[in-house]
Structures are given as structure tokens and as C-alpha cells.
Amino acid sequence: MPLIAVFTKNRTNPAYEAARLGADRAAARLGAATTHYVPDTPDDIDQQIALISRSIASKPDAAVFVPVHETLVNDTILRFDAASIPLFNIITPTTAGRRVTFIGSDDRALAGNIARYLFGKLGGRGKIAILEGTPASATSPARMAGFQDALAAHPGIKVRASLCGDYLRDVARDVWRNAADKLAGIDGVLCANDAMALGVLDALGNGPAPPIVGVNAIPEAIAAIAAGRMLATANFDAMAMSALATEAAVRHLRGEAVPAEIMLPVQVVDASNCAAWNLPFAARPTPDWEAVTRGLGAT
Numbered sequence: 231m232p233l234i235a236v237f238t239k240n241r242t243n244p245a246y247e248a249a250r251l252g253a254d255r256a257a258a259r260l261g262a263a264t265t266h267y268v269p270d271t272p273d274d275i276d277q278q279i280a281l282i283s284r285s286i287a288s289k290p291d292a293a294v295f296v297p298v299h300e301t302l303v304n305d306t307i308l309r310f311d312a313a314s315i316p317l318f319n320i321i322t323p324t325t326a327g328r329r330v331t332f333i334g335s336d337d338r339a340l341a342g343n344i345a346r347y348l349f350g351k352l353g354g355r356g357k358i359a360i361l362e363g364t365p366a367s368a369t370s371p372a373r374m375a376g377f378q379d380a381l382a383a384h385p386g387i388k389v390r391a392s393l394c395g396d397y398l399r400d401v402a403r404d405v406w407r408n409a410a411d412k413l414a415g416i417d418g419v420l421c422a423n424d425a426m427a428l429g430v431l432d433a434l435g436n437g438p439a440p441p442i443v444g445v446n447a448i449p450e451a452i453a454a455i456a457a458g459r460m461l462a463t464a465n466f467d468a469m470a471m472s473a474l475a476t477e478a479a480v481r482h483l484r485g486e487a488v489p490a491e492i493m494l495p496v497q498v499v500d501a502s503n504c505a506a507w508n509l510p511f512a513a514r515p516t517p518d519w520e521a522v523t524r525g526l527g528a529t
Contacts, residue, residue, distance in 0.1 A: 231262060231263050232291040232479070232483050233264075233265065233288075233289075233290045233291050234263070234265070234290060234293070234479055234480075235285040235292070235294070235295075236249075236253045236264050236265065236266050236267065236294045236295075236472065236476070237267045237282070237285075237294065237295040238266070238296060239268075239269070239273050239278075239296055239298045240268065240269060240272030240273055242398055243425060244425060244449075244450070245423070245468040246268075246468065247511065248467075248468045248469035248472075249296070249468040249469060249471065250268075250472070251469055252468070252469035252470060252471070252472040252473035252476070253472040253475070255516055256472075256473040256474075256476035256477050256480075256516060257476050257480070260476070260477060260480045262476070262479075264476070267281040269281065269298065273299075273364065273366065273367070274298065275298055275299050275302045278298045279303055282306045282307070282310070283306065283309070286313045286315065289313075289315075290315060291479075291483055292316045292480075292483060293310060293315055293316070294318045294472055294476055294479060295310075295319055295320070296320050296321045297322055298366075299366055300322065300325055301326075304324075304325060304326035305326075307326045308327050310327060311327045316483075317329045317330060318330055318331050318333070318476070319331070319332045319333070319475070320333050320471040320472055320475045321334055322334070322368040330478065331475065331482075331489060331491065332490070332492070333471045333472075333474045333475045333478070333491075333492045334471060334493060335466050335471070335495075335496065337373050337376065337466075338373070338376040339496050340373075340376065340445060340464040340465075340496040341373035341374070341375070341377050341422065341445065343464055343496050343498055344420075344443050344444070344445060344462065344464040345376065345381070345420055346384075347461075347462055347498050348418050348441060348461065349387050349418075351441055352417055354384050354386045355386035356386070356387060357388050357390045357415065357416055357417050357418075358387060358389055358418045358420055359389070359390055359393065359409075359413055359416050359418075359419050359420070360374075360389060360391070360393070360420045361402050361405075361419065361420070361421040361422060361426040361430065362374060362392060362395065362422055363394075363397040363422040363426070364394075364396045364397050365394065369422075373422045373445065374422070377420055390412065390416055391409055391413060395421070397422065397423050397426060398429070399429040399432065400429060401426075402421070402427075402428075402429025402430055402433075403432040403433045404429075406429065406430050406433040418440050418441045418442070418461075419440055421443065421444040421445070422444075423445045423446050424444035424450070424451035425444075425446070425448070427444030427451060427460055428454065428460075430442055431454060431459055431460065439460075441461040442460050442461055443461050443462045444460070444464075445466050446463060446465075446466045446468070447464070447465040447467070447499050447507055448463075449509065449511060451463045452499065452504050452507045452508045452509075453508065455501055455504045456501070456504050456505070456508055458501070461500065462499060462500040463498075463499050464497070464499070465497040465498075465507075470494060470517045473516040473517060477519050478492075488523075489523055489526040492523065492526065
């Protein structure tokens with residue numbers, strides 16, 4: 231039975247909960263096993279370095295991996311190569327060593343799409359607040375670039391405040407409360423992930439909320455959309471990414487060729503289509519390998 235070491239960045243972001251579940255479900259279906267390596271302190275570089283060393287000592291057959299930082303774990307990533315452990319990279323591209331496959335989504339495009347969606351609902355005019363993600367995360371600058379792309383095309387939209395919510399619900403809640411005096415009368419809220427969008431809703435309580443959008447399509451965000459409390463989200467499907475990476479690993483170990491890169495499409499989820507998404511992660515389907523990889527080159 232192939233053993234797949236699965237690395238995620240934290241236990242606080244629901245997207246990584248979904249990633250772990252996706253890996254487990256794919257492994258179970260394909261007759262493989264998973265071992266999970268997650269820093270006790272969210273996104274901790276030293277802890278991930280130690281976890282990489284621990285995993286290599288256990289001699290897994292392959293690794294599904296997202297780095298906690300673009301470059302600061304690079305020296306340790308090279309140890310996968312030295313140990314001849316094939317690497318299947320998800321979400322954030324690695325910048326060192328060899329990887330068999332990268333599975334992700336275009337963060338700049340999905341952020342731009344959800345921002346344009348919000349600006350369209352505002353009629354191209356209004357004052358907004360932005361909730362930014364963790365500065366060290368590779369997805370954060372890409373998503374901010376997407377927001378800036380959309381802002382450049384909508385000069386009638388003005389940014390009242392840009393706050394760092396660290397991709398965490400409780401942090402976003404607290405920074406919103408602390409900045410409440412300058413956020414009065416805001417017309418919309420652009421969040422770099424759903425957890426922060428939910429944190430803004432927590433800060434607002436049961437009172438009226440401006441249109442709020444996020445990224446990730448996590449179940450709680452979909453429920454908020456269905457309830458009319460949140461406007462929309464962009465699907466960043468970490469469960470699909472890790473499921474595909476795990477399947478790629480098993481297929482590679484069987485001697486099959488797999489694509490060097492799989493980029494999942496961007497989709498906006500709002501009240502018109504959220505019913506199909508209004509399911510817990512465990513009830514959502516994982517992607518069909520053949521349907522996703524058809525037409526992609528393999529290595």
C-alpha cells in the first residue's frame with residue numbers, strides 16, 4: 231500500500247481542512263494511505279522544516295506538499311530529492327527542488343473575478359474595505375494584484391481601508407472591530423478568503439452588512455450566501471487540489487505519466503448557483519481525474 235505524506239500549513243484555515251480530507255478520500259479510493267504533517271503553530275517555518283525531516287525518516291512513497299513560505303523551507307525541500315521521494319505540490323508553487331506535478335489555481339485571476347463581481351453589484355461606484363491575507367503567504371500578493379487589476383478598471387471604486395486579517399476569522403473580526411470608526415458607511419467588503427469574510431460578519435453581528443465577498447467557497451461561506459448575509463465567493467478548491475495531487479502520486483508510483491501542471495478553473499459562487507455548493511466538505515464530490523486531465527500533456 232503506497233504511503234503518501236501530506237503537508238498542509240495549519241489547522242486554522244478551513245481550506246487546509248478540506249485539503250487533508252481530499253487527500254484522505256483519494257488515497258482510500260486508490261488503495262493508498264496518508265500521514266498528515268501540520269505545524270502546531272500556524273504557518274510556522276521551523277516546524278514545517280522539522281516535519282519534513284520527520285516525514286523523510288518514515289520513508290513515505292511520495293509527498294503532497296504546500297510550503298508555508300515560498301523560499302524559507304527550500305533547503306529542506308531539497309531533502310525530498312536526496313531521498314528519492316517524489317513531490318506533488320499544491321496551492322503554492324515550490325521554488326526549489328524537483329516536483330512531479332503542481333496543482334493549483336490562478337490566484338490573481340480568481341481575485342480579479344470576485345472583485346469585478348462586487349464592483350458590478352455596486353454599479354461601479356462606492357467605498358470599499360479590503361481584508362488582506364497573511365503577508366508571507368504566496369497567495370496573498372497574487373490576490374492583492376488581482377484586486378488592484380479590478381480597481382484599475384473601476385475608477386469609481388475607492389478603497390477606504392485595507393486591513394490585514396491574516397486569512398483568519400478571529401483576526402479579521404478583531405481588526406474590523408478596531409477599525410470600526412473609519413468603516414462606517416462602507417459600501418462593500420473585498421476579502422482575500424472566506425474565513426476573513428466570516429470574521430467581518432462576526433464583527434457586524436446581527437446588524438446590517440454591506441455586500442461582502444471572499445475566496446475559497448468553504449461551507450460556512452456558502453451557507454452565509456444562501457442566507458443572504460454574504461454576496462459571493464470565488465472557488466479555490468483546496469480539496470480538489472489535494473485529491474488530484476494524491477491521485478497523481480499514486481498513478482506516478484504505478485508508472486503512469488501525469489501532467490506537470492494542473493490549473494483548476496475560476497468560478498464565482500453566488501445566490502444563483504450556491505445550492506450545488508451548499509454541502510459539507512465530506513459530501514462534496516472530488517474531481518474525476520480523466521475529466522480534469524484530458525488534453526493536458528503528461529510527463
